[in-house]
Amino acid sequence: MSNIKNQGVDMNKKTLAELSFSAVKELSDEVAATSSGGAANVYRDVNYLGGGISFTNSDSNLVNNNFNDTISSIIITGNERWRFYRDVNFRGPAVTLGRGRYSFVADFGIPNDSISSLRRIS
Template identity: 65%
Template sequence: MNSKTLTEVSFSAVKELNDEVAATCSGGAVSLWRDAGFQGGRRNFPGSDATLVNNNFNDVTSSILITGNQRWKFYKDANFRGPSITLGPGRYARLPRGFNDSISSLKRLS
C-alpha cells in the first residue's frame, strides 16, 4: 500500500458538475416556469420542496420540465397537502386544468 496521505493524493480526474448536470445524474430535476410555453422566470429543483413560498414561486407555475427517470408529485398546498398531480419525465408546456398558477409544493417520488 502507498504511504501517501489523503491530502497528498491528486484528484485531477474529478470534475465539478453544475447543479443541473448533478441533478440529472442523481435521478433528475424539475424546472418550473412562470408562464406557459417555458416562458417567464424559471426555478430549478433537484429535490422535493415543501413550500414554494420560500422560493418566491408559490402559485405561479404554468409550465414544467422534468428530466431524469423520476416521477414528481405537485401539490396545490404547502407541506405536500391538498389536491395533487403526478407527472413523469417530459415537457409540460401547459399544466392541466386546475393546476395552472396553483402549485405550492413538490415532491420527487422514488
C-alpha cells in the same frame, strides 16, 4: 485510444493525473444532481418562459422561493416522478407527472398558477 495517439500522448510514460482531456469537464453540484437523477424544472409562464427554477429535491413550501401559485409549465428530466400539490406541506389535491415536457400545466390536470409544494417520488 486513437484520440490519445493523435495528440501525441504516450500512455506508458504518463500517470492519469498528468493527462489532460479537454472533453472532460467538472460539473457543478446542480448539474451533477440533474444528470444523475433528474430534476423538476418549473416556469412561471406557458411554454417554459417567464423565468424558472430547478428542483432536485422536494420542496414543501414554494412561498420560500417566490414560486408559490406561479407555475404554468414544467420540464421533468431523469427517471423519477414528481407530485405537485395545490397546498404547502404536500397537502391538497395533487397530480403526479413523470419525465416529459408539460408546456401548460392545465392540459395535464393541474390548474394554472396553483402549485404550492412538490415532492420527488420513486
